[in-house]
Amino acid sequence: MSFDDIAAILQEQFGSTIQVKTASPAVVVSADVLVNVCQFLRDDERLFFDLLACITAIDNGPQVNTMEVIYNFTSIPFEHDLMLHVTVARNQPGMPLPAVPTISHIWRTADWHEREAYDLVGISFTNHPDLRRILMPADWDGHPLRKDYQEPQRYHGIKTK
Numbered sequence: 001m002s003f004d005d006i007a008a009i010l011q012e013q014f015g016s017t018i019q020v021k022t023a024s025p026a027v028v029v030s031a032d033v034l035v036n037v038c039q040f041l042r043d044d045e046r047l048f049f050d051l052l053a054c055i056t057a058i059d060n061g062p063q064v065n066t067m068e069v070i071y072n073f074t075s076i077p078f079e080h081d082l083m084l085h086v087t088v089a090r091n092q093p094g095m096p097l098p099a100v101p102t103i104s105h106i107w108r109t110a111d112w113h114e115r116e117a118y119d120l121v122g123i124s125f126t127n128h129p130d131l132r133r134i135l136m137p138a139d140w141d142g143h144p145l146r147k148d149y150q151e152p153q154r155y156h157g158i159k160t161k
Contacts, residue, residue: 001046001047001078001080002080003025003082006027006047006080006082007020007025007027009044009046009047010027010037010040010041013040013044014029014033014036014037014040017029017030017033017037018037021085024083025083026070026082026083026084026085027082027083027084027085028084028085028086028087029084029085029086030086031086031088031099031100031101034086034100034101034103035101035103035106037084038071038084038103038106038107039106041073041082041084042106042107047075047078047080048075048077048078049073049074049075049082050074050075050076050077051073051074051075051076051107051109052071052072052073052103052106052107052109052110052113053072053073053074053081053109054070054071054072054113055069055070055071055072055110055113055114055116055117056069056070056072056117057069057070057116057117057120057121057123057145058070058121059090059121059122059145059146059147060090060147061090061147061148062090062147062148064090065089065090066087066088066089066090067087067088067089067090067098067121067122067123068085068086068087068088069085069086069088069100069117069123070083070084070085070086071083071084071085071086071103086100088100088123091122096124097118097122097123097124098122098123098124099123099124099125099126100123100124100125100126101125101126101127102114102125102126102127102128102129102131104125104128104129105127111128111129111130112134114128114131115128115130115131115132115133115134116134116135118131118132118133118134119133119134119135119136119143120135120136120143120144120145121143121145121146122142122143122146137155140155
């Protein structure tokens with residue numbers, strides 16, 4: 001099944017909530033329909049995306065003022081792939097982190113991928129069963145992959161630079 005076929009099925013099911021990027025074939029959805037779209041991607045017998053291969057989070061920087069969560073799905077038996085993007089507004093310092101609903105109840109692999117995105121980029125995943133740091137120490141300040149991140153000079157008396 002081609003990307004265009006998959007995009008057409010999603011647009012038929014979800015209407016204008018589905019946007020299509022053609023430069024790098026991807027489907028763009030808002031955070032409020034993410035869970036429904038993901039459930040459909042896994043459960044629809046024409047698509048059967050049984051593998052969530054990766055979740056990536058990107059900080060587009062303070063100038064653009066957005067962040068993205070990018071999902072890569074694969075249907076092993078049908079041998080087709082799909083990239084899905086969710087864009088959220090970037091938070092200002094001192095404000096709550098941007099939030100995207102968890103999909104860990106649909107694909108268990110999302111559990112660790114979402115924790116990594118939370119830890120390094122600072123995107124929260126609502127209703128995640130165990131959203132805590134996975135790579136950085138629990139008391140680390142900030143999110144190291146943010147464009148405006150400033151590494152502290154010291155951590156518990158140890159020089160970091």
